[in-house]
Amino acid sequence: MPTNKPEAQREAQPEAQPEAKRGAQPAAAPRAKPAARKKPQVTPSPERRRELLDTAAEVFAAQGYNATTVRKIADAAGMLAGSLYYHFDSKESMLDEILSAFLTELWDGYDAVLAADLGPRETIEALVTESFREIDRHRAAVAIYQKESRTLSAQPRFHYLSDSQVKFEKAWLGTLERGVAAQVFRADLDIRLTYRFVRDTVWVAASWYRPGGQHSPDEIARQYLSMVLDGIALRPT
Amino acid sequence: MPTNKPEAQREAQPEAQPEAKRGAQPAAAPRAKPAARKKPQVTPSPERRRELLDTAAEVFAAQGYNATTVRKIADAAGMLAGSLYYHFDSKESMLDEILSAFLTELWDGYDAVLAADLGPRETIEALVTESFREIDRHRAAVAIYQKESRTLSAQPRFHYLSDSQVKFEKAWLGTLERGVAAQVFRADLDIRLTYRFVRDTVWVAASWYRPGGQHSPDEIARQYLSMVLDGIALRPT
DNA sequence: CCACTTCCCTAACAAGTGTTTGGTAGGTTA
DNA sequence: TAACCTACCAAACACTTGTTAGGGAAGTGG
Structure with missing residues (x-):
């Protein structure tokens, strides 16, 4: 079983990297890190963390991660920027926690489907339905994932995104x-093209989907599956 | 060490500024604009501008607009950040020019298709094919558009993105x-869902498409159309 | 009453941001 | 030769960024 869950990364970074060549890091890392990670003696409540993560996810999804300043998040949460650091130790940690929590839940659902050992068509149907349910429950996280995953997975901290993507594929x-x-699907199509087609049609839905719309996730899944499996053209009977 | 550093700027902030309320502006607009637009007397060559815009588009597409600093663009172009301002008057202008050039070309193609007055199915086929050709020629611009258009269209300067999207729809x-x-397409599907389905399947391709791959744009269009119109399920004959 | 904990604020720091100003090497024209 | 233009560099400026210290109000337990 490949790992899909980073759990928590509370271990100290083994060593400050020797700063390869260009010191141009994407973001800011002002203070010199004294090699030993600080260990805050405080214990913020997990419920408050969840609350803050939810609003952070909303802002990230709406504005994009890089365009979102910690001051905007704090604003949305009704507090000041510095106060966020009582609950989290960096902006990046918030992102990390949002994405890994989402992926953990996603794979709980997927693994259950895959373990059921259905036929190919039924498996696809179940996966698509499960996906739309996840979009319904984590639409902010999905939107963030869609926008940022490609660039993030280059960073070691977010390598689990690549792992997940491999497992997904x-x-x-x-x-x-x-x-x-099994002669259930057409053989005349490039299979990798088909894969990307199915994958993308499902997940881009997160960019326009709003919970509480006129269609339930299951209804959207049903129609999407109908289009993907049977096409939108009317067939002469 | 990074490229070139201004080294010293011992300018302590004089005092706590009046700072209206929440001074959090979205971007930077340092100098006060004296109400009169500056009119540069210089005339940069259009070819060089095109060159620079191409590399800028590449960096924007790879890193995202907000995560891209003008120094990175300059780096990729082999010059220093300030030198870009001989050719363009802001980072935003570069984005603007990239996107509007792309949209102009796109609509040239679309309008030609729509003017041909084909049947519904043939029109869809032509639009999809045209779209993949545009992705082939402007993949960086398309990728930028995909990522940033939603947030950008809120800005007045980029309102033409919304206009285009309306016309598109x-x-x-x-x-x-x-x-x-005309009983060419199925009537049992939510038509707006179908629209988003077709639209998204086409344009997300820009996120993975690389020119010079094993499939030509026309071939990809052919297979995509086959999937969208007839589905991926094998039909009993 | 005091000690302790939780959660936030005030105020700053240092690096990074887009942008401007003034200069200048090299080419072209007169 | 001088004047001029194009295309860049060097250095700074003003502001934003993520992040940190220190402090304090409110609640809880003894």
């Missing part, structure tokens, strides 16, 4: 291949 | 509706 592509072999 | 949705009326 394995599950979907494998199912599609099984379906082609 | 009108063309595609109208064609789909014509198709349903």
Whole structure:
């Protein structure tokens, strides 16, 4: 089982990297780190953290991670920028926690589907339905993931995004291949193109989906599946 | 050590500024503008501008607009940050020029298709094919558009993005509706869902498409159309 | 009453940001 | 030769950024 969950990264960085060449880091890292991570003696309540993470996720999703300043997050939460650092130790940690919490839940659902050992078509149907349910529950996190995952996965801290993506591809592509072999899916299509097609059609929905709309996640999944499986063209009967 | 540092700027902030209320402006606009627009007497060559815009678009697409500093663009172009301002009057202008140039070309193609007055199915096919060609030629601009258009269109300067999007929706949705009326497309689907489905499947391709891959834009368009129109499920014959 | 904890604020720091100003090397024209 | 133009560099400026110290109000337990 590949790892999909970074759990918590409270271990100290082994060593300050020797600063490869160009010191141009994407963000700011002002104070010199004294090699030993600070260990705050305080214990913020997990419920408050969840609350703050939710509003942070909302702002990240709306404005983009880089365009979001900690002052904006604090504003949305009704407090001042510095106060956030009582609960989190950096802006990046917030992002990290938002994304890893989402991925953990996502894989709980996916793993259950995959363990059910359904046929190829039924597996695809279940995966798509599960995906739309996740979008319904974590739309902010999904939107952030969509926008930032490519650039983030270069950073070591967010390497679990790549891991997840690999596992993701394995599950979907494998199912599609099984379906082609079982003559359930068409064999005349480039399978990787098909994979990207299905994957993208599902997840971009997070960019326009708003919970409480006229369609439930399951209804959207049903229609999407109908389009993907049978096409939008009317067939002569 | 980074490229070139201003080294010393021992300018302590004099005093706590009046600081209206929440001075948090979205971006930087340092100098006070004296109400009269500056008119540079210089005339940079258009070819050089195009060159620089191309590299800027590449960096924007790779890192995201906000995460891209003008110093990074200058780096990629082999010059210093300030030198860019000989050719452009702001970072935002570069973005603007990149996006509007792309949209202009896109609509040249779309308008030609729409003027041809084809049937609904043929119109969709032509629009999709045209779209993949545009992705092939402007993949950086398309990627930027995908990532930033939603947030940008709030700014007055980029209002033309919204205009374009409205026109876009009108063309595609109208064609789909014509198709349903003509019994070419299925009538049992939510038409707006179908629209978003088709639109998204096409344009997200810009996030993974790389020119010079194993499939030509036309070939990708052909397979995408086959999936969208007929579905990926194998039909019993 | 005091000690302790939780949660926030005030105020700053240092690095990074987009942008401007003044200069200048090299080419072209007269 | 001088005048002129293009395209860049060097250095700074003003403001924003993530982050940190120190402090204090409110609540809880003894």
